[in-house]
Amino acid sequence: MIEARWLGRREIGEVLALQEAAAAALARARSHGAGLDPADPAGAGPGVTTQGMLLVAEHPSVYTLNGRRQRISDADCLADPELFWRRVEAEGIPIVPCDRGGKLTYHGPGQLVVYCVLDLAEAFPQRAMGLETLAEEILARSLRDCGITALPHCDEPWCKRKHGPARGAWVDWRGERRKLASCGFRISNRVSKFGFALNVSTDLAYFAPIYPCGLRGIRLVTMEMVLGRILPLQEVARSLVQHAGAVLGASIRLLGKENASACGTNVRSEDQRL
Secondary structure, eight states: OEEEEEEEEOOHHHHHHHHHHHHHHHHHHHHTTOOBOTTOTTOOSSOOOBSEEEEEEEOSSEEEEETTOOSOOTTTBSSOHHHHHHHHHHTTOOEEEESSOSOOEEEOTTEEEEEEEEBTTTTSGGGGGGHHHHHHHHHHHHHHHTTOOOBSOOOSGGGEETTEEOOEEEEEETTEEEEEEEEEEEEETTEEEEEEEEESSOOGGGGTTBOGGGOTTOOBOOHHHHHSSOOOHHHHHHHHHHHHHHHHTOOEEEESSOOOOBTTBOOOOTTSBO
16 A cells, blocks of 8 residues: 655655655665554554555745755756856745755646655565656556646657656647656665656746756646646646556555545545545
8 A cells, every 4th residue: 555645835845854754664664574654654653554655745936956966057057057046045945955866946836746755675676667657657647637648758859868868748739849747766775755746837937047957948838738727736636646556556545635536537535545
């Protein structure tokens, strides 16, 4: 079983702390021949029931970068890095180093971020080498429910990277290939962290000063731009969680306050498995 938690709008530092606690507890519980206790992800108490956790959140505006880097470079933004740094500081937007690879990017209201804390040693050993592919399939299924046909890759020259094409979900919109979602994982102690981010109604102006994930010339889009209608964020979150269970071959237990259906999919109540 995988526990899925809807956290609502949370500061990224708080969610990263929850992710670290869950990952550490999962690795520790595995060493004792058990799984993570969903009621106690920090591992302080007894009771072990699950092999992973999905933390689903929306963040206040924040820029994040590779935790091994302390400063923004010319490869990250269009303007002078120091000018960009001073600008976002003046606007009260933090720049937060994260324990991940990759380049500078933005998270904010209207974007769903799904952190996938999964046991890749025992519960999902066959998944370790294809997490990006699995994330793309989860995104594609959820977007299909909402009437959007997603493409996993982009063949445009500006989306090429040293290690292959940028991963995520792309759409053809108004004659252009646009990026709708990004994905990326870190594996430590055979436990996955981070996951994927989907632009539902994100203000794309915050991406304009930067090269998101190091992609120069990238063109972004949101679900609401493609569909021309408003989408409740929590409903899209539930669709993603449901399809995550199907793609991973695991039952999902939802932890949250509401049980609305998402984009036409049927989601059962919190005390039931999907």
